[in-house]
Amino acid sequence: xxxxxxNAEELLFRQIHPSGLNAGCPCSSCFMPSKSDNGQLSxxxxxxxxxxxxxxxxxxxxxxxxxxxxxxxxxxxxxxxPCFEDPTHDHPTLPDNPAHALADFSAHxxxxxxxxxxxxxxxxxxxxxxxxxx
Amino acid sequence: MAYALPDRLMPSKPIxxxxxxxxxxxxxxxxxxxxxxxxxxxxxxxxxxxxxxxxDGAPPISAIALRVTRQLLLARPPLVGLGDLFPSPxxxxxxxxxxxxxxxxxxxxxxxxxxIFGFEIGGTGKLYPKPYPxxxxxFVRALDAAGGPAWR
Numbered sequence: 555x556x557x558x559x560x561n562a563e564e565l566l567f568r569q570i571h572p573s574g575l576n577a578g579c580p581c582s583s584c585f586m587p588s589k590s591d592n593g594q595l596s597x598x599x600x601x602x603x604x605x606x607x608x609x610x611x612x613x614x615x616x617x618x619x620x621x622x623x624x625x626x627x628x629x630x631x632x633x634x635x636p637c638f639e640d641p642t643h644d645h646p647t648l649p650d651n652p653a654h655a656l657a658d659f660s661a662h663x664x665x666x667x668x669x670x671x672x673x674x675x676x677x678x679x680x681x682x683x684x685x686x687x688x
Numbered sequence: 689m690a691y692a693l694p695d696r697l698m699p700s701k702p703i704x705x706x707x708x709x710x711x712x713x714x715x716x717x718x719x720x721x722x723x724x725x726x727x728x729x730x731x732x733x734x735x736x737x738x739x740x741x742x743x744d745g746a747p748p749i750s751a752i753a754l755r756v757t758r759q760l761l762l763a764r765p766p767l768v769g770l771g772d773l774f775p776s777p778x779x780x781x782x783x784x785x786x787x788x789x790x791x792x793x794x795x796x797x798x799x800x801x802x803x804i805f806g807f808e809i810g811g812t813g814k815l816y817p818k819p820y821p822x823x824x825x826x827f828v829r830a831l832d833a834a835g836g837p838a839w840r
C-alpha cells in the first residue's frame with residue numbers, strides 16, 4: 555500500500571504542458587487529472603529531486619513541459635487531496651523515477667475536481683514558476 | 689499571449705445585452721479595441737491545434753466551441769482584458785479570468801454548451817459549475833453576476 559506523504563511542507567512539482575501555458579500562467583486543467591490518469595495527478599517530490607531535475611527527467615522521457623509549478627502537501631490536503639509516494643521502477647511504460655508521487659482526486663467528482671484545480675492553480679501561481687524553459 | 693487592456697478602455701458601466709445580427713448570417717462587427725487582434729490570433733492558435741495536442745489524446749478544438757467563445761467575447765468585451773484562453777482537453781475552450789475578488793472560469797464545451805464556475809480569492813464564496821445549453825440571456829445574467837456587480 556502506498557505511503558501517504560506526511561511532511562506538510564514538502565513541495566510537489568507539477569509539469570506544465572506548453573499548451574497549458576499562456577503568458578506565463580498555467581491553465582487550471584493542468585492541475586487536474588486527465589481522463590487517462592484514473593483520478594491521480596502525477597507530481598514529483600522536492601525531498602528527492604529539484605524542479606529542474608524533475609523537468610529534465612520528464613522531458614528526457616520524450617514528454618513536453620514548458621514550466622514547473624509547485625504545491626505543498628499541506629496545500630493539496632487543504633483542498634481535500636491526499637498525496638502518496640509512487641516511485642516508478644522497471645515500469646513497462648514509465649521511466650524510472652524515485653521522486654514520483656500521486657495527488658489523489660478520486661474522492662472528488664468532476665465538478666469538484668474542476669473547483670479544486672482552480673484553487674490549486676491560484677496557489678501555484680502565487681508561489682510562482684519554479685522552473686521554466688525560456 | 690496576454691490581452692491586457694488599459695483601464696481607460698474599460699467600460700465604466702455594465703454593457704447592454706448582445707444584440708443579434710439583424711439578419712441571419714450577417715456578420716457581427718468586432719470591437720475596435722487594440723487587443724482584439726490578439727484575441728483573433730489566440731482563437732486561430734486554438735483552431736490550429738491538431739489531434740493529440742496535449743500528448744494525451746485530446747481532440748482538436750471544435751469549431752462550435754471557438755464560435756461560441758468568440759460570441760461571448762463580443763458580448764462582453766471586458767472579458768478580453770481580463771481573461772486568458774486555453775484549450776480544453778475535451779476539445780472545448782477554457783476562459784480563465786479574475787473579476788473583482790473572484791477567480792472564474794467559463795468553459796465552452798466541445799458542443800458549445802457553457803459552464804461558469806469559480807471561487808472567491810481569500811474568501812469562502814464558491815460558484816459551482818452549472819451547465820447552460822446555449823449562450824442565452826440566462827447564461828449572460830450568470831456571467832454578469834459572477835464577480836460583479838458591474839463590469840469595470
